[in-house]
Amino acid sequence: MSSDIIAVHARIEGKVQRVWYRNWTVESATKRGLTGWVRNRADGTVEAVFAGPKDQVDDMVQACWQGSPKSKVTNVTASPIDVPTEQGFREIDTV
Numbered sequence: 001m002s003s004d005i006i007a008v009h010a011r012i013e014g015k016v017q018r019v020w021y022r023n024w025t026v027e028s029a030t031k032r033g034l035t036g037w038v039r040n041r042a043d044g045t046v047e048a049v050f051a052g053p054k055d056q057v058d059d060m061v062q063a064c065w066q067g068s069p070k071s072k073v074t075n076v077t078a079s080p081i082d083v084p085t086e087q088g089f090r091e092i093d094t095v
Contacts, residue, residue: 007036007051007083012064014074016046022091024068029089032056036084040094051083 012021017040025038025048034056036049048064050057064076 004054005052005083006054006057007049007081008057008061008078009081010048010050010061010064010076010078012046012048012067012073012076013044015070015072016067017044019070020068021046021071024071025064026089026091028063029060032060034060034089035087037090037092039092042095049081049084050078 022038022040025046029036029038029048029050032052034050034052036051038046038048041047050060061076061078065073067073
């Protein structure tokens with residue numbers, strides 16, 4: 001397992017709102033020991049920041065394609081960003 005700490009900004013498209021996707025993301029990221037946040041966007045997408053060991057972040061981005069049981073993900077994009085300083089993983093307000 002890689003110990004390199006990285007962070008990505010992810011955008012998830014498809015049927016990802018009103019299907020428990022954010023809660024699933026909080027649970028899934030927390031299980032992986034990641035830090036960051038997730039929120040809905042007014043355009044119907046979900047965005048998130050995942051930070052932690054590279055292998056765990058990569059695994060989380062891949063898991064986003066599956067998502068919550070009722071979601072139907074059509075696209076996931078992830079771009080590298082600076083590692084955030086805050087701890088824990090949480091849901092933040094919609095923008």
